[in-house]
Amino acid sequence: MACTSPVIVALDYANARDALAFVDKVSPERCRLKVGKELFTAEGPELVRELVRRDFDVFLDLKFHDIPNTVAKACAAAADLGVWMINVHTLGGSKMLQAAREAVAGSASQPLLIGVTILTSMGSADLHEVGLPGEPMENVERLAALAAQSGLDGVVCSPQEVSRLRQQLPENFQLVTPGIRPAGSAGGDQTRIMTPVDAMTAGSSYLVIGRPITQADDPMQALDEIEQSLQLAVSS
Ligand SMILES: O=C(O)c1cc(=O)[nH]c(=O)n1[C@@H]1O[C@H](COP(=O)(O)O)[C@@H](O)[C@H]1O
Numbered sequence: 693m694a695c696t697s698p699v700i701v702a703l704d705y706a707n708a709r710d711a712l713a714f715v716d717k718v719s720p721e722r723c724r725l726k727v728g729k730e731l732f733t734a735e736g737p738e739l740v741r742e743l744v745r746r747d748f749d750v751f752l753d754l755k756f757h758d759i760p761n762t763v764a765k766a767c768a769a770a771a772d773l774g775v776w777m778i779n780v781h782t783l784g785g786s787k788m789l790q791a792a793r794e795a796v797a798g799s800a801s802q803p804l805l806i807g808v809t810i811l812t813s814m815g816s817a818d819l820h821e822v823g824l825p826g827e828p829m830e831n832v833e834r835l836a837a838l839a840a841q842s843g844l845d846g847v848v849c850s851p852q853e854v855s856r857l858r859q860q861l862p863e864n865f866q867l868v869t870p871g872i873r874p875a876g877s878a879g880g881d882q883t884r885i886m887t888p889v890d891a892m893t894a895g896s897s898y899l900v901i902g903r904p905i906t907q908a909d910d911p912m913q914a915l916d917e918i919e920q921s922l923q924l925a926v927s928s
Pocket residue numbers: 702704728753755779808810811812813848849870871872880882900901902903904
């Protein structure tokens with residue numbers, strides 16, 4: 693049975709043992725899983741293959757950002773792992789994005805190819821520091837349009853930009869949103885945040901959620917409460 697939940701749990705654990713202790717308690721129908729830089733650097737592709745073998749939809753979040761040739765080869769290697777979704781940085785520019793698109797199109801498994809716009813940890817002061825003028829919203833709009841023109845399947849953005857992007861981009865364009873914080877949970881290093889229900893109401897396709905689940909005293913209860921809030925919102 694395919695997963696119908698929008699929740700992608702970010703497995704930001706230091707090692708496979710800790711990650712699998714969480715994974716053992718969930719099923720592929722219940723949620724999707726994200727493997728990012730910490731876990732991948734520690735454990736490599738074998739853990740990714742194991743999650744794919746267990747039938748999970750895996751988002752391999754390595755945010756490739758390099759010259760077009762290197763990114764294309766990295767995307768092809770990521771696609772060969774059989775993952776469901778991969779990502780690249782849109783700030784790599786259209787030539788890099790198109791090279792990534794061609795590489796994924798030529799792969800056997802053809803994962804969804806998603807472009808990171810402006811990291812959800814960044815506010816306007818952080819953008820100005822690196823020479824990007826304006827507010828996060830206008831930068832995200834510009835980079836999302838570039839991703840769409842370059843043939844990507846969607847973008848990573850904050851939930852705060854979703855309702856604007858939904859008016860500008862094709863209906864099937866995937867809006868993948870980290871920066872999700874249930875009411876009362878710590879923001880941590882995230883700047884542009886929203887609750888799970890508000891993000892879905894705005895039009896997010898997927899909610900990427902890490903610490904509010906993985907660092908909770910009871911991760912399964914935290915996941916359960918998020919799921920229940922989403923179900924309540926749908927039925928009300
Ligand atoms: O590409 C991502 O997944 C990503 C992009 C972004 O702009 N912001 C962002 O937080 N992420 C990832 O989403 C996850 C969010 O984790 P929490 O802040 O713990 O919920 C982390 O694994 C980040 O690496």
